[in-house]
Amino acid sequence: xxxxFKKLKDEKPxxxxxxxxDKAGLVxxxxxxxxxxxxxxxxxxxxLIKNILVQKLHLTSQEAESCFNExxxxxxxxxxxxxxxKDIRENFSxxxxxxxxxxxxxxxxxxxxxxxxxxxxxxxxxxxxxxTGKEKAEAxxxxxxxxxxx
Numbered sequence: 001x002x003x004x005f006k007k008l009k010d011e012k013p014x015x016x017x018x019x020x021x022d023k024a025g026l027v028x029x030x031x032x033x034x035x036x037x038x039x040x041x042x043x044x045x046x047x048l049i050k051n052i053l054v055q056k057l058h059l060t061s062q063e064a065e066s067c068f069n070e071x072x073x074x075x076x077x078x079x080x081x082x083x084x085x086k087d088i089r090e091n092f093s094x095x096x097x098x099x100x101x102x103x104x105x106x107x108x109x110x111x112x113x114x115x116x117x118x119x120x121x122x123x124x125x126x127x128x129x130x131x132t133g134k135e136k137a138e139a140x141x142x143x144x145x146x147x148x149x150x
Contacts (some may be wrong), residue, residue: 020059024053026087027088028049028070029075030084030085030100031103031107032049033075033121034104034121035107042111045107045111048106056103081125081128085128089129097131101129101131101139102139102142105140105142106146108122110147
């Protein structure tokens with residue numbers, strides 16, 4: 001799998017030229033950044049990320065595993081949050097960004113606690129995605145509701 005970041009930088013594809021796997025790579029990288037924000041990337045977070053890749057982003061289990069591993073590798077190579085959110089803003093609609101933001105809240109909330117680092121990254125992402133406080137709060141409520149039902 002070619003790195004989505006390299007592809008965006010070198011080829012500058014249009015949104016329609018991005019595969020579902022490419023789009024999932026962007027989202028997966030951001031979810032991993034959120035999971036790592038408190039320096040405690042646990043099994044619940046890992047399982048939820050892979051579940052979102054399969055259930056919500058419609059990847060096969062094998063694609064999800066590959067996407068996750070590629071995103072994890074990119075994350076360890078210091079993916080810069082500003083560039084990542086810029087790539088997402090440029091390639092996803094506002095509604096899709098709000099859905100992604102819910103996924104991020106799910107990752108943050110899956111362990112039933114929000115530490116200062118997690119709160120900080122979500123505040124930063126709210127600004128980077130140009131979301132309002134109301135949109136942030138609604139995404140968080142939706143994530144809490146989703147997690148109560150799984």
